[in-house]
Amino acid sequence: MTSSSEVTTGRIVKALSGYYYVMPEDADASSGTIQCRARGIFKKKGLSPLVGDRVVFSRTENGEGMVDEILPRRSELIRPPVANVELAVLVFSVSEPALNLQLLDKFLVHIEHAGIDAVLCLSKQDLTGGSEPSDDEGAQGEAAASAEAVERIYRPIGYEIYHTSSRLGEGMDALNQRLAGHLSVFAGQSGVGKSSLLNAIVPGLSLETNEISSRLGRGKHTTRHVELIEIGGGGLVADTPGFSQLDFTELGVEELSSSFREFRPYAEACKFRGCTHVHEPGCKVLEAYHEGAIEASRYDHYVLFLTEMKEKKRRY
Structure with missing residues (x-):
């Protein structure tokens, strides 16, 4: 019986x-969470409460609680399953693993489609040799070139970029200030230093870090469930297993093109509605690309994703 x-x-x-586990809105971490079950009505409606959901709950006589209502969501991610994320921090290392712009664009498409603000965090800045020269000048040069490419391509189209090194403690204050007051999710491929960053932001957190597995050549997943971590300044970060699958099954052609934010002003002026921006006459996106107003790598990745999307739809 509920009270x-x-x-x-x-x-x-x-x-x-x-x-x-529900944190009452008038409480803080020191007063702890209430362990709740969800009402059966959610299952009947095909709804499932998610981490990040704001909910109405009632206390039960055994000191636990019951989730009675899910309040309206401002955003929803399916993988990882988190609601009300306001900010996605896309963590990409400048080296080890090498920075992959195609993967970065794939993440950005999904974040833009979900209606969430994205900021780019370039981790392992110590590998560029800016602060500490290393013996491997070739690797240093590649890392520095990767950082420069991201600055050249993404800052002009409106993405904030943070350069960090959790090993040297660089860039942490600026990133921490950006996270204050928001529910954020950290995303990126395994081994880029997401856990190390969170450990540097929240002293004493001691998340298991995804060290690069030399045998597999990729990071090992260590996080098994989604949990929100308080980081001070009213900020919460979802510690998640990351985006395990990035496919385009839920996107339409127009949704894909509008997920490339620099396409939007040109796409509105295209001659044909539903323009794919690949071969149509009077396409303003193509025109901008040929004039150099749209970065070649971004346009190439758009065409690649469009092809991937069409092939998937044919298969199903």
Whole structure:
């Protein structure tokens, strides 16, 4: 039996084995979370509470709680399953693993499609040799070139870029200030230093880091469930296993092109509605690309993703 005397709002900060751990909105981490079950009505409606959801819950007599209502979401990610994310921090290392612009654009498409603000975080800046010269000048040069390419391509189209080194503690204050007051998710391929960054931002957190596995040549996943971590300044970060699959099954052609933010002003002036920006006459996006107003790598990746999308749809 639930006690109707105490109905309050809170946020789900962890979900595990059918339980939802809710932080009451008038509380802080020191007062702890309430372990809740979700009402059966959600299952009937095909709804599932997510980490990040703001909910109405009631306390039960055994000191636990019941999630009664999910409040409207401002955003929803499917993989990882998190609601109300306001900011996505895309973490890419300048080296080890090498920076992959195609993968970066794929992440950006999904973040833009979800309606979430994205900032780029270039980790492992110590490998560029800016602060500490290393013996490997070739690797240093590649890392510095990667950082310069990201600055040249992404800052002009409006993305904020943070240069960090969790080993040297560089760039942490600026990133921390950006995260304050927001629910953020860290995303990026394995081994780029997401856990190291979070450990540097939240002293004493001690997340297991995804060291690069020399045998597999890729990072090992260490995070098994989604959990929100308080980082001070009213900020919360979703510690997640990352975006495990990035496919385009839920996107239409127009949604894909509008996920490339620099295409938008040109696409509005295209001659044909539903223009794919590949071969149509009077296409302003193509025109801008040929004039150098749209970066070649960005346009090439758009065409690549469009092809991938069409092939997937043919297969299903």
